[in-house]
Amino acid sequence: MKVGLYFGTFNPIHVGHLVIANHIVEYSDLDQVWLVVTPHSPFKKKSSLLDNNHRYQMVDRALESYDKLRVSDIEFKLPQPNYTINTLTYLEEKYPDYNFSIIMGEDNLKSFHKWKNYNIILENHDIYVYPRISKGKVESELVDHKNIHFINSPIMEISSTFIRKAIKEGKNIRPLLPENVWQYLDEMNFYKK
Template identity: 70%
Template sequence: MKKIGLYFGTFNPIHIGHLTIANHMAEHSDLDELWMVVTPHNPHKKKSSLLDNHHRYEMVYLATESYPKLKPSDIEFKLSQPNYTVYTLAHLQEKYPTKEFHLIMGEDNLKSFHKWKNYETILERHNIYVYPRISDGIIETQFNNHPKIHRVNAPIMEISSTFIRKNIAINKNVRPMLPFEVWKYIDEMNFYK
């Protein structure tokens, strides 16, 4: 059975931090593939700086094209909004019964995981692969040494999409932080200006 890691994000835009973590997870864990799941625009949130779903998906596609273990996914675009991870996982399991799905999350998300909808169900059915993040707060003791939670010693990436967007808006060069194809796409489309 193929093990798929799911890495959720708005990827607005996807940057080398996302790619470094995704590739590290694919190469240094028992996962066979890593799907970068682009989360859709929440219709109830006014977020003018969030590019349309298809543009963010296109950037993830361009960024992952040359990495055979990384795949873009628009699976959540087809699900009703607002959506919860537990529903996405159930939907994927139904759609791909021969694959095993697991979650990838930063340590910062693990700290609030006990607040997620049906988090017990998620832990019952899926493994969670956690990468380090510098963040405040503490991890619930129930998640320490949990058999389904695996820590992967990935590099700590302190690059944010917010920083990139703000700097593009004020005409700063952020090229080194973006995969070349993504930078080109943003530049050609005049995004975040």
């Protein structure tokens, strides 16, 4: 089974995340995409970041009607600070019959060479890159690498930061969230203060 790993804080998950994940699983050779909820780093102060479990619950709810999309809390169990190479190593040991790939935005490809053991990741895993609105083209020797695959997915200009700010301002941003995620946020009064 080929699984794409889509990492994020998902604070909160929104329709842009779903459009990208679903598009990639439908228009690539991947069998599934796992949305990997990244834990709150104990070394960073970020008061707007909801508790790990709440973010996991929102992603789980958002994916209820998507057969090929799964939520993963795998990084909650790993020592912090964690690096993608550690997550991949752990998953390969736990699921030896699976083939794991990484999904990233085009903007992240620019700094991929700074990731811990990026060359090992690149040689052993496919990387699916979706377009982001950014200034300038990605200038990297990685663009032509055999394991880098550019996916022509819709460009989504929605951000979790925008959603949090809009909720705090009392704006109606319901169309940007899956309905059951909106209900969860509303019931829990998240991001309103």
